[in-house]
Amino acid sequence: MTGSFRIARLQPSDAEAFRTIRLAALQTAPAAFGSTYEIEAARPVSAFADGLSASVVFGAFDDRRIVGMAGFRQEAGPKVSHKAVVWGFYVEPAWQGRGAGSALLAALIEAAQDVVEQLTLTVVEGKDAAIALYTKFGFTAYGTEPRALKTSSGYVNEVLMALRLPQRS
Numbered sequence: 001m002t003g004s005f006r007i008a009r010l011q012p013s014d015a016e017a018f019r020t021i022r023l024a025a026l027q028t029a030p031a032a033f034g035s036t037y038e039i040e041a042a043r044p045v046s047a048f049a050d051g052l053s054a055s056v057v058f059g060a061f062d063d064r065r066i067v068g069m070a071g072f073r074q075e076a077g078p079k080v081s082h083k084a085v086v087w088g089f090y091v092e093p094a095w096q097g098r099g100a101g102s103a104l105l106a107a108l109i110e111a112a113q114d115v116v117e118q119l120t121l122t123v124v125e126g127k128d129a130a131i132a133l134y135t136k137f138g139f140t141a142y143g144t145e146p147r148a149l150k151t152s153s154g155y156v157n158e159v160l161m162a163l164r165l166p167q168r169s
């Protein structure tokens with residue numbers, strides 16, 4: 001089933017709505033992310049606006065609000081700036097399985113091709129929906145970091161994935 005949504009890049013002026021979806025992601029799927037709700041909820045809206053300047057972030061919008069997001073941040077430094085890290089990939093539970101994640105990832109990959117040569121990401125071991133989706137878009141796993149995250153319920157391994165992007169001539 002597909003839903004009725006549109007994908008658009010978020011601008012710093014979307015900071016309030018970005019904060020809402022980001023905090024919803026951290027609250028609803030805490031095991032999927034390295035950050036925490038408590039840390040980000042304490043940040044002012046201006047920090048979220050800064051985040052939208054430092055990253056390229058796409059939102060999936062229904063009529064009124066953002067129901068999903070995905071971003072990439074180019075690495076800094078002459079030897080690593082050909083790469084970007086994918087982060088914050090999330091679709092609200094009610095919208096999952098309706099194509100929003102695929103649409104977000106397609107938009108992200110398309111935009112990243114103008115900026116970098118390679119995308120990398122980490123995904124918590126066992127997050128099968130996310131791993132299946134990344135694989136569908138060509139990401140391959142190149143390793144697993146044991147005990148990558150330490151949470152209140154124990155250590156968590158992360159799968160490392162990469163996608164080499166076709167170069168625009």
Ligand SMILES: CC(C)(COP(=O)(O)OP(=O)(O)OC[C@H]1O[C@@H](n2cnc3c(N)ncnc32)[C@H](O)[C@@H]1OP(=O)(O)O)[C@@H](O)C(=O)NCCC(=O)NCCS
Pocket residue numbers: 029032033088089090091092095096097098099100101102103122123124127128129130132133136
């Ligand atoms: C990962 C996530 C963003 C996918 O968003 P989505 O809108 O449900 O994605 P789509 O509807 O476009 O589904 C696309 C693909 O995901 C995979 N998928 C979706 N649900 C799945 C499930 N329950 N099990 C296995 N694969 C699944 C399939 O490969 C599917 O492709 P197909 O429809 O061609 O079979 C969403 O599940 C989510 O927000 N999860 C919680 C947060 C999270 O894990 N984020 C990743 C952090 S690295």
